Amino acid sequence: MKPMPVKNKSSIGTDLLLAERLIQLGARPPIVSQLCHLTRKQSIAFFKTVQGQSPKQGMLPHDHQWVIRTALNNIHASLFLSMLEDIRHRLSTPNLSAAILVKAFEIYINVASKILTDRQCIQPRSSQHCPLDINRAWYLISLLSSGDLVFILCGRCHARYLGMIHPDAVFSQCPICDVWTDRSGRRRWITAKSKKLTLNKPRTR
Incomplete structure (x- = not known):
């Protein structure tokens, strides 16, 4: 029977530092556990230590159409994932690590708070007030x-x-160009539901 590999102290310390930063950014224990090689109980206990409270209960974000529900959602998701892909390309790695997620999300929050300010982004540099939080970002990856x-x-x-790939076609609409302003001054974007209905119409032969 082969002996179990033992992680050195520096590796454990790095994982704990990354776990702490992920939790500070709002990541929930399942994500911390997966990316930082901690057990579920360790992640929950560490979350309580860092945040001073128990983690939120329930499922992680899993709405696969969130990206195409509004133009604002699409802009924020596109910005974050573009940054993530650029970091992956520079490092020549297709895999997601805690360090890459932390770096990409920190850059996203910094940029979003400066150039994508919106009513929903009241406090700069705070991921809690932006449409895209780190838990949903992890799911979008x-x-x-x-x-x-x-x-x-x-x-x-x-x-x-x-x-987004639909069963019959790709939902492809620019969140910057393909919007219009209604009489009240609100910027409108075609919804995922209405677009999907259009895509799923039977094809004429």
Whole structure:
């Protein structure tokens, strides 16, 4: 029987520092446990130590159409995942690590608080007031890796944004160009539901 590999102290210390930073950014124990090689009980106990309270109960975000529900959601998700992919490309690694998630999300929060300020982003540099939190960001990474989300380059503004694969087609609409302003001054974007209905119409032969 082969002996179990023993992690050195520096590796354990690095994992704990990354776990602490993930929790400070709002990550819940299941994500911390997966990325920082901690057990479920260790992650929960560490969360209580860092945050001073018990973690939120219930399932992690899993709405696969969140990205295409509003233009604002799409812009924030596209910004974050673009940064993540750029970091992966620079490091030549396809895998997600705690360090990469922390770095990408910190850059996203910094940029979003400066150039994407919105009513929902009241306090700069605070992930709690932006449409995209780190838990949903972690879920969107899995959608991108599985091919459910794809990057599309807009032919008009040349922005790189996210499209979603539907059973019959790709939901591809630029969140910057393909919007309109209603009489009340609100910027509108076609909803995922209405777009899906259009995509799922039977094809004429």
